[in-house]
Every structure is written in C-alpha cells, then in structure tokens.
Amino acid sequence: MTEPTAVTVLHLAGSSTSDFYADVSRLYAADCLEATAGERYEFHVAYVTPDGRWRFPADLSAAAIDAAEPTDLPGAVARIAALAPDVMVPQMFCVAGMTHYRALFDLLGVPYLGNTPDVMAVGADKARASAVVGARGVRVPASQVVRPGDAVTLDLPVVVKPVDADNSLGVTLVRDAADLPAAVEAACAHAVGARRALVETYVELGREVRCGVVDVDGELVALPLEEYAVDATTKPIRDEADKLRRAEDGELGLVAKDAEHAWIVADDDPVVARVQEAALRCYDALGCRHYGLFDFRVDPDGEPYFLEAGLYCSYARTSVVAVMAGAAGIDLDRLFALAVDDALTSPPASPAARPRPQE
Structure with missing residues (x-):
C-alpha cells in the first residue's frame, strides 16, 4: 500500500510594516508550528520583515530568521513556486499582511486557510465592519x-x-x-x-465578551464565549496593557491568557445565546470563511453590542478561537485539519468572482 503523501504547508509570518506586528506574528506562529506538527504535514516558513524582504528560515527562532538569506519579491515568488505548497497558513497581523500578501497567494493559485483579502479589509476597518454588521441587524454603538x-x-x-x-x-x-x-x-x-x-x-457595563464561529464540515458552530476582566469603576475598557507585554529580554508575551484576565463563560449563562446569535449574523454579514471572532460589549440589560471583528486564527494553543473551540470539544488538531481540508477541496474563488460583504 502506498503511504499517503504529506501535505506541504507554508506558514506565512512576519510583517512588512512594523517590528511590533512581526513580533506578534512570530509569537503566535511559532506556537502553531509546534502545536500542530504531525506526520500528515510537511511545514515550511516564509517570513517577511518590515523592509519588505522575504526569508525562508528553518524555524521561527530569532537565530534562524537572522541566518536565512533575504530575498526580494521576485525571488520569494520563485522560491514559493519551487516549493509548490499545497496550502498556506496566513500568520501576518498587519493590514498589508492580512490583505496584499493573501492576495498574492490568490494570484499564485495557492489555497490558504481563513478569510479572503477583501473580507479582511472590511474587518480591519472598524467603521466599515460596524456598518456591515449593523445592516444585518446586530446592535452597534x-x-x-x-x-x-x-x-x-x-x-x-x-x-x-x-x-x-x-x-x-x-x-x-x-x-x-x-x-x-x-x-x-x-x-x-x-x-x-x-x-x-x-x-x-460608550456602552455602559455590563460585561465584555468575545465569541468565535467556526465551520465544522459545512455547519457553522458558535463557540463558547470568552469573558474579559473589566469593571465599571476601575477598568471600564480594556487597553493595550491588558493584551500584550514585553519581558525584560525584549520578547513579546501574552497577558489576557489566565484566569485573572479571561475565562470561558458557562453554557447556561443567559448572555450566551444572545451573543452567539449575534456572532453568527456577523460571520454571515462579513462573508467569513473557516472562522471568525467577534467582540461584544454587553450592557446592564444583557444586550450585546458589536465592537469589532478579529478575522484571523493563528492555530496557536493560546489563540482565542482555538481556546474556545477546545471548550466546545474541538481540539486544535481537528480545528486545523478542518480548515486545511476545506482549503484543499474548496479554495477561495478569484477576487472578481467573490460576492462582496453586504453594506
């Protein structure tokens, strides 16, 4: 019997615009590489630096990135063509990475996980995203x-x-x-x-929660909510310090990943059904694919108001969508495989043929 051929997966990481976004990308992507590795996949890395150069390091350690030979866009395209990846995992969090670099893979004919560049562009613009989901009947401030x-x-x-x-x-x-x-x-x-x-x-507290939606074999599943530590008096909104922190050695770390800052909401909490229904509407209105993540402010009467969309998933163990999926009984290996399999069998349509998000 012939052994199945491993799926060649290219992880696209880094940032073309800032060291900060490059560090965020490397933080999540490195964990994804470790957490989802298996015999089914052959992993490769393409890393973009803020000067626009590309590198193809052996891994995402600082030493490996520094050792990798930089190349320009034509050189990178040649490397990608020679590698002929079956699928790409987008790990770039800057706006250019979420849009232009995904579009490049459309042009190269390489399927990728997650949302298309046009959907990402709407989601990245908070005003446009609010208008789109508001038109679908979701409450917005x-x-x-x-x-x-x-x-x-x-x-x-x-x-x-x-x-x-x-x-x-x-x-x-x-x-x-x-x-x-x-x-x-x-x-x-x-x-x-x-x-x-x-x-x-300002939507008075209330609570602040997030809800992920994932595509499980063609069925949209609203995931358990994650709630964040806020207080009407001492912490009325979440700020930068609640999300990321640099250690003394300069490495970027995550803050909102412990029980003091965030926790999964019990399924029988009255707010869950309202938020999940709103999240499914957001997913549909924005034209999402594979996954979506939506932030809500819940007022004192229990009514959720859409704040913003986070239309990416790094497939790291600390990725919010992965944590929510785990709480729903979908482990990270399955979550990753669901998106890989769908990307391989149903790649995004060409940009000209895609329906636009409803505004």
Missing part, C-alpha cells in the same frame, strides 16, 4: 469617524480608537469634552492608513 480638528457630535462619554489598529493601541475613554482633541490625536497616531479615529458611544 452610535459612531462617527473623525480626523484631528473635526467636531465630535456624539454625547459623552465616548470611546475613541484608531479606525484600523488592533490590540487596543490608542484607545481612550473620554468623559470630558476637553479631553477629546488629545484622544483623537492619540488614536490617529496609531492609525495604519489615513489619520482617522472612530468615536463610539
């Missing part, structure tokens, strides 16, 4: 997109955030109008594209 100097017309308090940055960078809760200009400037300083800030009506 009243909001306004502003630039420095624009008048804010919403009643206070409001939350000011960059339109297109993650990890709570540049997020401020504003209760005094005198603080608005500085908050808008801080948000715009972290904007990835144009200097724009999203100002949203």
Whole structure:
C-alpha cells in the first residue's frame, strides 16, 4: 500500500510594516508550528520583515530568521513556486499582511486557510465592519469617524480608537469634552492608513465578551464565549496593557491568557445565546470563511453590542478561537485539519468572482 503523501504547508509570518506586528506574528506562529506538527504535514516558513524582504528560515527562532538569506519579491515568488505548497497558513497581523500578501497567494493559485483579502479589509476597518454588521441587524454603538480638528457630535462619554489598529493601541475613554482633541490625536497616531479615529458611544457595563464561529464540515458552530476582566469603576475598557507585554529580554508575551484576565463563560449563562446569535449574523454579514471572532460589549440589560471583528486564527494553543473551540470539544488538531481540508477541496474563488460583504 502506498503511504499517503504529506501535505506541504507554508506558514506565512512576519510583517512588512512594523517590528511590533512581526513580533506578534512570530509569537503566535511559532506556537502553531509546534502545536500542530504531525506526520500528515510537511511545514515550511516564509517570513517577511518590515523592509519588505522575504526569508525562508528553518524555524521561527530569532537565530534562524537572522541566518536565512533575504530575498526580494521576485525571488520569494520563485522560491514559493519551487516549493509548490499545497496550502498556506496566513500568520501576518498587519493590514498589508492580512490583505496584499493573501492576495498574492490568490494570484499564485495557492489555497490558504481563513478569510479572503477583501473580507479582511472590511474587518480591519472598524467603521466599515460596524456598518456591515449593523445592516444585518446586530446592535452597534452610535459612531462617527473623525480626523484631528473635526467636531465630535456624539454625547459623552465616548470611546475613541484608531479606525484600523488592533490590540487596543490608542484607545481612550473620554468623559470630558476637553479631553477629546488629545484622544483623537492619540488614536490617529496609531492609525495604519489615513489619520482617522472612530468615536463610539460608550456602552455602559455590563460585561465584555468575545465569541468565535467556526465551520465544522459545512455547519457553522458558535463557540463558547470568552469573558474579559473589566469593571465599571476601575477598568471600564480594556487597553493595550491588558493584551500584550514585553519581558525584560525584549520578547513579546501574552497577558489576557489566565484566569485573572479571561475565562470561558458557562453554557447556561443567559448572555450566551444572545451573543452567539449575534456572532453568527456577523460571520454571515462579513462573508467569513473557516472562522471568525467577534467582540461584544454587553450592557446592564444583557444586550450585546458589536465592537469589532478579529478575522484571523493563528492555530496557536493560546489563540482565542482555538481556546474556545477546545471548550466546545474541538481540539486544535481537528480545528486545523478542518480548515486545511476545506482549503484543499474548496479554495477561495478569484477576487472578481467573490460576492462582496453586504453594506
């Protein structure tokens, strides 16, 4: 009997825009490589650095990346063509990585896990994502997109955030109008594209939760909720310090991964059904594929309000979608295999043929 051929998997990591996003990518992707390794897969790594160069290291250690010969885009395309991967796992978290670099693999005809570049672009723009899911009937806070100097017309308090940055960078809760200009400037300083800030009506606590949705053999499954430590007085919103931290050696680490900061909500909690129903609507409205992750603010009456979408999964053991799936009885190996198998049999349609998210 012929032994089955291993699936050649290329993990695309790093960032073309910043060392910070490169470090985030390496943190998650390295764990994915370790956690999902098995006889079925032959893993390879492509790593992009903020100067736009590509490397193909043996692993994601700093030493291996430094030792790998850098190459330009034509050289990288040649390497990828020679490797002929069966599937790519996108591990880049910068906007360019979530969009342009995924689109490159569409052009190369290499299937990949997760959402397509057009869906990622909508999800990365918090104002657009809010408009799309709001049109599908999901509750969203009243909001306004502003630039420095624009008048804010919403009643206070409001939350000011960059339109297109993650990890709570540049997020401020504003209760005094005198603080608005500085908050808008801080948000715009972290904007990835144009200097724009999203100002949203503050949803009183309540609770703050996330809900993942995954495709299990063609059936959408809303996963158990993860709740985050917030307090109406001492911690009304989550900020950058609640998510990532650098150790003394400079390595990036995760904060919101222990019982003090985050926990799985019991299935019989009254909020679960409401949030899961809203998450399924978000997934459908945005046109997601394989997985989606959605943040909600729950008001004192138990009504969930959509905050933002996180349309990526690193398949690391600490990845939120993986943790939620584990709580639902879907272990990481199966979660990864479900997406790999679907990507191999149903690759994304060409960009011109894809339906656009409904706005």
